[in-house]
Amino acid sequence: MSFDNILVTHDDGVTTITINRPPFNLATPGLIDDLMAAFDELEGRDETRAIVLRGAGERAFCAGADIGHEKGPAGEGRGLRDAGRALVERIEMFPKVIIAAIRGWCIGGGTGIAWPCDIRIASDTAKFRAGDVYLGIIPSWSVGMVRLVNYLGRNRTLDLLLLGEDISAERALELGIVSRVVPDAAFEAEVDRVAKRLASGAPMPIRAIKEAVRAQCREGFDRAALLEEAWAQKIFASQDAKEGLGAFMEKRKPVFTGK
Template structure:
């Protein structure tokens, strides 16, 4: 499906969603964020979709930031609301019950890096540049960047990238734990789709429980996280897919998971 702001296509059980503003380096304005929110609602509700790949159109950018032209016209009150719109989108993606992989094909700056960080996994081209340059505009990240970078890469890296404002290359991003993999740019789409397709073969209910357990555990004390994990383990153990998975293992065959 194609519309003016997003491109979406299905590849088996993997849905690819591309921000489609290449002339603006895929900058995020309010309309694009609303379109993305709808696209992820649709992917979450579609039983045929078991994984999502998020990327940007064109050869230059994943998403190069928020749309500064739109932001510059905002009042302080409107700017706070714009920040909350972005945060709601990032939270929606972060809480997706299906794995979301960011395919970082170029610049991921400001709101673009914030968008990538809310995805569950990130695969970057070796030519990608990632950063939070808001301080150079007299601002700070407003879509959750300070909080997610702190959790992904630690305090030192969060302070370095936000206070300094300079982007890092893909190799440095990998060293900081900001991305999971770096691959040659020419192989990025094939590698990402292969990875996402493998994720899409997993047991959907187990995938959802894993995402929930890691999300909850990252925001609570370890004892609470362990209790939540045990509860999820018991619930998933009762599913048909768990029975199928264990039976397939004992019978030395591939499981056929049915999301039940």
């Protein structure tokens, strides 16, 4: 795979997508197109079991949208908003686990890319900001005003969006924005460890858990319960279930095939 705005590399079951627009890795329609195309290819790549999404360099994961691309028809920026919403939906709906590896600034559209990821690992250098109201605009990729209350709750969402202050990695961990914070010197090793662990899991259960948790937020308790039983019938009859239980009894590492 070759793209203008991202780099894609593979290491066993882990694929890394690097936003390659340093130093700030600003979001543009071209970047979003590349990310969407990469996800399309990786969904069908059986060897890819987990994806790491990161920014090039150390200054930023993604420091927001490129202002030069904000203006759309009638000055409304609708094209970039629609593209951003489609990317957020793709990340949330993606059947494989996605890990955001966040170093440096993560601002505006960058938070829209990072926060919907399944696991979010931050270097202690990471800083977050959702200060749209102090630019006279609103967050418009269906994260801050649509999903964030499900991630954080009403009060924390209002604090974050209305105050619009810089959030340290440690504060982000307290809020639940990130899964863990790692000293920068240990950041690469921890991202690699977590990604390889997730890549070693059984693909069907990972997909099932993502679908059911998403359903709890978007469709409610009853839909999640139906998904749980539908997936349970399929998974408990799968080859991977037999392999996992057999490996446990035999005290060996399981080899999952996704079947």
